[in-house]
Amino acid sequence: MSHVTPIFTDLVRVETRLYNAVSARLRAEQGLGLGQYELLEIIDRVPGCRVLDIVGELAITVGAVSKAVDRLEAAGWCVRVAHPQDRRSSVLRLTSEGEKLLAASRPLVESELVSLTAAVSSGDLTRIAATLATLRATLEAGRHGQPG
DSSP states (O other): OOSHHHHHHHHHHHHHHHHHHHHHHHHHHHSOOHHHHHHHHHHHHSTTOOHHHHHHHHTOOHHHHHHHHHHHHHHTSEEEEEOSSOTTSEEEEEOHHHHHHHHHHHHHHHHHHHHHTTTSOHHHHHHHHHHHHHHHHHHHHTTTTOOO
């Protein structure tokens, strides 16, 4: 077994446990899961956000993003509006309800992550963040792991 395999396994298990714990708290306190939160956060952060912007950021399929956005729309948290330069495309915007939900959820996500990572020193977290940012940038630059 490669020395990288156990690192990969730990990385995946840590991500899964963090994701599940944060998602459970969000669902209990705000009524949305972490996947929905992530979509709302991207729509809010990316000017003129389109489905393809989310696809590029999350590396999941157009169909998966489109269905997830449909659910956000049905919940009243976002709307699709015609793209001003391309009528075949839609721009995603948060509704006022979506903005309020996101604003209430951001500190909750942050506090849960701070709590869950408290056993790790801030210096170690800084080094982990730098390492993961480098690895992510390398994978994204090479378009590795993009949906087929």
